[in-house]
Amino acid sequence: MFKKIPLATLITSLVIGLSACSKPEEKKEAPVDTAAAAPATLRIGSDLTYPPYAFFKDDKPQGFDVELLGLLANTNQQKTEFVDTRFASLIPSLNSKKFDVIASSMFITPEREKQVNFIAYAKVGNALIVRTGESFAPKDPKDLCGKTLSILKGSAGIPKLDEVSKNYCAANNKKGITIREFDTSPEALQSLLSKSSDVQFDDTDVAKSFIEKVKGRVMISTTEPIYPQTLGLAVRKDDPATLASLTKALETIKGNQEYQKLLDKYGIKGI
Structure with a gap:
């Protein structure tokens, strides 16, 4: 049955309808796909002069970080490709x-x-390295006033040592710490061995590898780790897919004990 609609009601309905049609659609941002398929090859930036974490042996990348990324990539069914890059240029x-x-x-x-x-994966500390058989054996950064120190360029220890030099050495009328930065840790070690530097600052595990490499010509003078820190795998902020896939893979190898075996092999403390 046909029902007669008042003219005023019809006009009001028409206006409302047109308004609804003319209202612009709200733009919705596409969600980030963190579950996107991982690329066939994972490209890894690493300073391959840094045993025991990453170094060349027989022209092949070796070390803790190299093996760790191998496990993660294998979990994600990827191959690995290492790009040797000096530390200060990595980020x-x-x-x-x-x-x-x-x-x-x-x-x-x-x-x-x-x-x-970052994806956190281990805890480490730093050490002070000196030439064996000499009287200078610093236990603390405050013992470095007036000394020349060699260190890896870009090290997180540099601003901390600068702070000691300015806020402790200068405040106590002592000479500051002269900090010499090198592109690689082996170059910093060579500076120590050649007596161009009095002391070297580096990761404790790296220091241990140096002692073995130079057959005891250097030693660790500190008895406790300096500036303990957490190590992390770094991923671009605009790459949530890689962040998610590596985070998940790390949890997987922690669960099946592969990671613990790797930590035990290198004597490194996990988190």
């Missing part, structure tokens, strides 16, 4: 997409977290 190179992840015994710091995302 700029990652953010310019020269590789997908940094695995190079990198400390997680607030400054670095502003530039990249």
